Amino acid sequence: MKIKPPTEVVLLNGITIRNLLESVKNNRRGRLKSFLNDANNWQEFISDNERLISEFEQSHDYSASVTNYSMIKKPLITLYNSSKKYVECKYIAVMRDSYKNIKCPYCGQGVCSTLDHYFDKDTFCELSLNVWNLVPSCGDCNFKKLNKRINSSTERFLHPFFDEHFKNGLEMELYFVKIELFSNSNAYILNLQAHPDLDDNIKSVVNWHVRKMEMGIRNGLIIREDFSYWVNKVRKRITRLNNEHSVLSFLREEYEDENKFSWRGVVLNSIISNNENFMATYSIITDLNYLTSPA
Structure with a gap:
């Protein structure tokens, strides 16, 4: 935007x-x-x-x-x-x-x-x-x-x-949805924070902004729904996207179409730009015991 x-x-x-x-x-x-x-x-x-x-x-x-x-x-x-x-x-x-x-x-x-x-x-x-x-x-x-x-x-x-x-239309890259797994209960949480790739000064600004504006709480439902959207989109193609590389390539191609700010785009960038986050997402995709909302 x-x-x-x-x-x-x-x-x-x-x-x-x-x-x-x-x-x-x-x-x-x-x-x-x-x-x-x-x-x-x-x-x-x-x-x-x-x-x-x-x-x-x-x-x-x-x-x-x-x-x-x-x-x-x-x-x-x-x-x-x-x-x-x-x-x-x-x-x-x-x-x-x-x-x-x-x-x-x-x-x-x-x-x-x-x-x-x-x-x-x-x-x-x-x-x-x-x-x-x-x-x-x-x-x-x-x-x-x-x-x-x-x-x-x-x-x-x-x-x-x-x-x-x-100014450069890159505000989706400011935010990061951290995915944390609880494998013993097949649950996960999504935490909104500054993107880890930002330099320290702007990272501090984003974290302060997110906290003061209560963005994680206010956008929590839509972030979870958008995360479920991407998980379910890959699960529907799991016979073709049957390994980490093919899933990552598919999601990267999808991100190319996200040219305007959306929380769906923020979630997707959070998945593909961080290996730890991607592996957590891949675990959720491939283990159907992790429940998500309907796509």
């Missing part, structure tokens, strides 16, 4: 984040107008919004502003919450509509129905209207994420506008 960045949605034809915020400033009244029309305040406000992009690309973090925005926190949040009423904020509605009904990049299952402030607007109110801080998400993920504190470049959520796997 390659997510289009703001440059392909609202920052078109030379429009910049500065242009969007200038339009907002020019139409404000009251405290917000007074604050933003002060030259020093305005320069700090723009600087903070522009450095979000460069800082996150470099360090996957955003350092808190030195400017005190407390006096305009409420007006900024109110402006975002009421953005439909203001023509200068219509870009927020455009973003929301552009991402509507795509698969949520946070959980990979729900449908995007809202925008989430990656850096929460209560703590970082200066980024309330920043398009790079507005991540398409489903309602469940938005609620679960809420004001969870992002503590470092590794204790953070995955960001579909910046993280390379999303």
